[in-house]
Amino acid sequence: MPELRKNIITREWVVIATERGKRPSDFKKATAAAKTDEQKAEEVKKCPFCPGNENQTPPEIFSYRLSGIAKNGAWEIRAIPNKFAALQPDGNLDHKEVGIFDVLNGIGYSDVIIETPGHFERFPFLPKSHIEKVIKAYQERYLQLRDKPHVEHVIIFRNHGEKAGTSLQHPHSQIIATPVMPKEFWFEVEGAANYFEYEEKCAVCAVLDFESTAGDRVVWENDSFLAFTFFASRYPFETRIVPKAHKASFSDMTPYEGGDLAEIIKEVLSRLYNCLDDPSYNLTLHSLLKPGKYEESYHWHFQILPRLTTPAGFELGTGMFINVTAPEEAAKFLREAKSFADIAG
């Protein structure tokens, strides 16, 4: 059973999940030579996310299927529990004290959305209509997890590329539900609430106004969303995709907004792909599951964090970031980059 341990000073919770049994030699392997073509082919054959290998994953939570038989198998999108789960749904938190520290059982959900049957597909190349279904799957699972016991927060994210923490080629996203409120996300919620109290408006709505007017950080825009590089970006080419309608939760995104979200994600990710030669990135959802008193002050959105530089001692020791690319420059490059909207809309 994974374990949650609380830092007595910062009060942050850490998940100790040793199920994969990391010994020193496992870390050494991680730096081994690149795989041969043969090894890669073998890997594809064994890929648990590929059609035909469905029995290698835990039983699926849900799937979206074509009415007929599709070229690559009958399903288009599958939601499954992660076989290597950081958190597990069965059991109780069993709060205990180990000396001066607090410990909880690692109760929660750790799911995978397999985004397409195609092992070698690239997310921004998928048709907009398909990305729209992926987003629908995100929201469907988000709503399911909202009503589970012990769930305090749900994050949806997509890791692309080795520098973003994934080595799995088959396109997929992850959804993790935690039994505690993560510290840094909570500071964001509280920070927005403080801004609201002081300025009498939502901070993200204020940023939307500011960026629409300034224009030089805008990457793409449609009816429902604005995509822009963030004024105080921690990462080079860090981009926000923010709904124009003020809502605290991704739960409340409308189907029309879902379509616009698919379009703008495709636009931004394909420009990132072309501008930076398929960089590693993390796409992360920032949303309140149950907004309560934060309904007016919090504003859900997605963040795209390209992994072009490596945070080092300064960043890890202070929490402060050095960004080598001005957000205005990054936005200009992204605006000028090619998109895949035309070729696979």
Place this chain on the structure above:
Amino acid sequence: MPELRKNIITREWVVIATERGKRPSDFKKATAAAKTDEQKAEEVKKCPFCPGNENQTPPEIFSYRLSGIAKNGAWEIRAIPNKFAALQPDGNLDHKEVGIFDVLNGIGYSDVIIETPGHFERFPFLPKSHIEKVIKAYQERYLQLRDKPHVEHVIIFRNHGEKAGTSLQHPHSQIIATPVMPKEFWFEVEGAANYFEYEEKCAVCAVLDFESTAGDRVVWENDSFLAFTFFASRYPFETRIVPKAHKASFSDMTPYEGGDLAEIIKEVLSRLYNCLDDPSYNLTLHSLLKPGKYEESYHWHFQILPRLTTPAGFELGTGMFINVTAPEEAAKFLREAKSFADIAG
């Protein structure tokens, strides 16, 4: 001039330092093929940290020299300003507002401690007596920066290996003085103060007691310091080196403690080297420059953060970490690993 920009929600400051002019093509280069032996040899010849190339660095701040002529040149340790400084000493903060955002000039100090004349030396292989001098240089520069205008915080850190954000082979550490208090460090200071208020003791002193008694996370110990893997480690093999005497600032470390610190850093880093096959890591100082009312509640120390895994969407989107190695296991491996104390004491 680099710029500091404040996030209106989290209130964290970000350094936008574009002096190196990162365009998309610069990031592409970073993922180019490994260097040839010839390129490496050329690089060594041009290394600005090597004896003979002193004129390639900005004028030195201070150096420690042998009384005679040493084999590799007359200096043993050099403190210099970083040629590619993230922050620059000259000028004023010039606080201004850009729409809804706060902006400061990037005033501060960005220094390098060249730890040895030997380009190919490895830090944990250096004699303890030499590491002691490196630590003395840390403290000397720390004390100098304490009295400079606009300096709110000083961090000393050592990046080792590509995954820890450095590609420079020549052994060196960095010292950065910031004109604002970094958010995450400040949460640590405030968290410790809250603990002190509630428990009427220093949180780090409480951890020292807890770890000495438990024993299973202890890696090494001497008169003045305890080294242990942290109970709520965010990173696999994350290790703290903590002075037993309660002090809020590295400024107040005694020369005797400096000797013990050199010994324990050598012990821990050499065990890490042997246990994990020379892993990338960041060594970071956590210390209050001017403790003031936090004298009793804050406790300075070093953290060693091995970079064995890659934080991904979950970590970046929540601030919560998943650690795949139990700290107790990590400590056991480090205790059992060989050290270099005998061969180069």
